[in-house]
Amino acid sequence: MNIVVLVKQVPDTATERKLTSDDKTLDRAASDGVINELDEYAIEEGLLLKEKHGGEVTILTMGPEQATDSIRKALSMGADKAVHVSDEALHGSDALQSAYALSRALGRIEFDLVVLGSESTDARTGVMGAALAEYLGVPQLTLADKVDVDGQAIKVQRLTDYGYDVVEAELPAVVSVVEKINEPRYPSFKLIMQAKKKPVEKLTIADAEIDAARVGLANATTETVDVAPAPPRAAGTIVKDEGEGGVKIAEFLAEKKFV
């Protein structure tokens, strides 16, 4: 089975994240880049499926040169090879433009299954799986916390408001995963050494036949009008419990008319 896992490099959630003041896109210099946490679960699921059904796991990333670090990390978890779409023209692409560009890149790769995270920690749009399925014209099995493949049939548990849905489709398909699905592995020393030699194919937008007029900040379908730090929350009242803690909260709630 040919499995493609989408991996996005994002600023480390633990560091201060910013948008640039000039074009209001992500300030990548301000924080360290790491693999989007949820994508580690997607990689793990790809690897588990490969271990069970055979085949290959290809990492697909769209992003600037620095994203190479995340690609190597993904390869050192055990993926076989990678495709890196990188082009100045992609800078500032919004969620749907990214979905379009990734769908073009996927058009060059033979896949049975595309696995991705259910959202990224920076943009948090959560639309990628759905938008990709739409562009590719393949079934969407998103928000999965369990995936089973049997021949050409795929079945997932899709998390819902009330519990979950069982969803079934035929391959090829797009699957997005939530963090309940597995426990991502740590790269072993041996795999880290091997990862250095694994092939990473670089694609420009011309290579991937991505229409330049449909990507990039200048053609974005949405515009960030302004950016400002959130007004600081007024410092709260913090008291130590000396036997009256619960009563004190009740007084606060009464003052705010909650009780």
Place this chain on the structure above:
Amino acid sequence: MAEVLVLVDHVDGEVKKVTTELLTAARRLGEPAAVWIGEGADTGSAKLAEYGAEKVYVAPAEFNDYVVAPAAELLAKLAGDASAAAVLVSATPENKEVAGRTAVKLGSGVLTDAVDVSAEGVTEHSIFGGGTITHAKVTSGVPVIAVRPNSVPAEESPAAGAREEVSLELSDAAKGAKVTDRVVQEKGARPELTEAAIVVSGGRGVGSDDFSVVESLADSLGAAVGASRAAVDSGWYPNQFQVGQTGKTVSPNLYVALGISGAIQHRAGMQTSKNIVAVNKDPEAPIFELADFGVIGDLHKVAPQLTEEISKRK
């Protein structure tokens, strides 16, 4: 005035609060037209009309048998036919997916997790775990916007609520992913997490799967119960109650955090709450940076006392 489509969230005919909020926001942009998928429109339409729906489009329940794509096909068709001014959905994980697919079909832009929408269609967003506020707008096509529950206060404004059946032959592509079973996990009498005006959440500090200390306080306040990922991963509370980046995003008037440290991923799901109360025995816990009122102490002492005090004051 151009129509503004609002995708209705409902459970068996009962319209969710977020839909009344979306109808209120829709009135700023044009004439609200509700889009109902499935059974129950007979009972639900009255409420939609009360909050400003001039029209209620009704699509067959069959649309719910497949994942996301049918709703997108429906919204894209209606938006095209009516030259809609905008499409609004609630910012649930599922509806954000609907928004994404609808926008691809319409060739428009999509904005998710808006916490406000102006008459000009400018949206407000709270990003990076609440640390940054941005404003944005869709610059191509019919704007498709997913709005967070509890962002726009619902206001009544009676309208016609004229029902219109939609006939639409779903494409084969929309039927690719079929729902073969729905599993409803236990749901108590408590309000739903994303809709609730008050949420009381418990974390690792609760210490065991006996969540009654959290539930009792929640019940005394008429609140929903939430949990941190640590509590969910420990198997103390079901998954669908997780608050945070990879759980539910809540924005209630009051959020009470019991034994939760306030990790960035937790904050991402609750930081826009209007009032935050925290109980934690560690004075250094980051949750206190957010708290309007915090008590440094043992939640197993403080919470029961609070529950009792609230009952006394009723």
